[in-house]
Amino acid sequence: MSRRPLAHIDLSALQHNLARVKQLAANSQVLAVLKANAYGHGLVQVAQALHQADAFAVARIDEALALRTGGIVKPIVLLEGFYEAAELPVLLANNLQTVVHNQLQLEALEQTPLAGQLKVWLKIDTGMHRLGIAPAQTDEYYRRLWQCATVQPGIRLMSHFCCADELAAPQTLQQLALFQQLCADKAEQCSLANSAGIIAWPQSQLDWVRPGLMLHGISPMLGQLGRDHLLLPVMRLSSRVIAMRQVKQGDTVGYGASWQAKADTVIAVIAIGYGDGYPRHAANGTPVWLNGRIVHLAGRVSMDMITVDLGPEPDATIGDEAVLWGPELPIEQVATAAGTVAYELLCNITPRVDYRYTNIK
Ligand SMILES: Cc1ncc(COP(=O)(O)O)c(C=O)c1O
Numbered sequence: 001m002s003r004r005p006l007a008h009i010d011l012s013a014l015q016h017n018l019a020r021v022k023q024l025a026a027n028s029q030v031l032a033v034l035k036a037n038a039y040g041h042g043l044v045q046v047a048q049a050l051h052q053a054d055a056f057a058v059a060r061i062d063e064a065l066a067l068r069t070g071g072i073v074k075p076i077v078l079l080e081g082f083y084e085a086a087e088l089p090v091l092l093a094n095n096l097q098t099v100v101h102n103q104l105q106l107e108a109l110e111q112t113p114l115a116g117q118l119k120v121w122l123k124i125d126t127g128m129h130r131l132g133i134a135p136a137q138t139d140e141y142y143r144r145l146w147q148c149a150t151v152q153p154g155i156r157l158m159s160h161f162c163c164a165d166e167l168a169a170p171q172t173l174q175q176l177a178l179f180q181q182l183c184a185d186k187a188e189q190c191s192l193a194n195s196a197g198i199i200a201w202p203q204s205q206l207d208w209v210r211p212g213l214m215l216h217g218i219s220p221m222l223g224q225l226g227r228d229h230l231l232l233p234v235m236r237l238s239s240r241v242i243a244m245r246q247v248k249q250g251d252t253v254g255y256g257a258s259w260q261a262k263a264d265t266v267i268a269v270i271a272i273g274y275g276d277g278y279p280r281h282a283a284n285g286t287p288v289w290l291n292g293r294i295v296h297l298a299g300r301v302s303m304d305m306i307t308v309d310l311g312p313e314p315d316a317t318i319g320d321e322a323v324l325w326g327p328e329l330p331i332e333q334v335a336t337a338a339g340t341v342a343y344e345l346l347c348n349i350t351p352r353v354d355y356r357y358t359n360i361k
Pocket of ligand 1: 160193195210212220
């Protein structure tokens with residue numbers, strides 16, 4: 001029996017979540033966002049399972065090339081675009097679509113001779129203030145891109161929400177109104193909605209939706225769980241109990257003696273730590289699933305191990321399986337206890353964790 005932590009990836013749950021995206025955004029095409037190793041789920045395996053998606057998006061060129069090497073032939077969009085003109089022939093050779101969000105990219109497309117034409121998504125900054133051209137520059141960029149011999153006719157327009165996960169935030173409708181105004185006189189396809197947009201702001205779905213997190217069964221909405229939106233968890237992260245020990249009232253556990261037993265109790269040691277990607281900032285009390293019940297972290301997370309309080313009636317033995325997050329324990333709850341978001345927990349999983357894929361259709 002392996003004592004290495006295991007990330008079990010349920011590909012049928014992934015496919016269910018994509019079907020849910022399509023149900024919620026029935027009139028949109030789906031650009032599935034697979035950056036950061038498909039949010040820690042495994043880039044190529046996830047792409048293969050998402051054969052019902054219309055296209056894929058990644059942040060960087062190396063992620064796109066890994067998809068092509070893995071045999072993925074669907075359109076791929078580079079969300080950050082290219083960084084320098086020398087990459088343009090690579091984009092062309094690998095049929096990669098590029099976002100254009102700055103002047104350097106526009107000029108590179110204007111000035112670099114290419115043996116073909118690239119599909120371009122023009123990114124407009126409607127309020128996120130991260131990537132994108134200013135709204136007032138839209139017409140100029142649009143016209144110049146149309147004139148580029150290196151750019152395919154039909155420039156798509158996109159923007160990104162800053163606060164769509166907060167229902168009370170005023171920015172979302174302001175961004176939507178501005179984006180729609182900029183798109184209004186252009187007969188091009190437009191894209192705005194991320195997972196939160198798809199779920200909470202259906203009027204933002206437009207021609208293409210760009211789900212990332214929700215494909216993995218996780219709620220993008222603050223304070224809600226994936227199951228509230230009929231999503232199924234895709235990852236189940238588990239490990240094993242490797243030691244049990246009695247501690248007396250007043251004893252402390254772990255580095256910094258940060259947890260102290262209020263009464264005599266039993267502590268289980270589970271073989272997972274921040275060296276595997278379990279969050280070091282998970283507080284005392286963070287939930288862990290063990291033998292059908294929720295127990296709680298007792299003591300600091302160390303590199304290879306965590307310690308949980310089982311109470312005076314332990315009901316566990318060495319070798320038992322513990323679930324850190326998955327169907328038994330929503331990752332959203334673990335993220336909250338660790339003062340972070342599910343996105344970060346998923347991206348932080350390290351190569352020490354084994355992956356197993358099941359339910360491949
Ligand atoms: C431009 C863009 N679109 C879509 C997404 C997907 O977002 P989410 O995972 O919240 O659905 C991201 C991810 O951050 C993104 O950067």
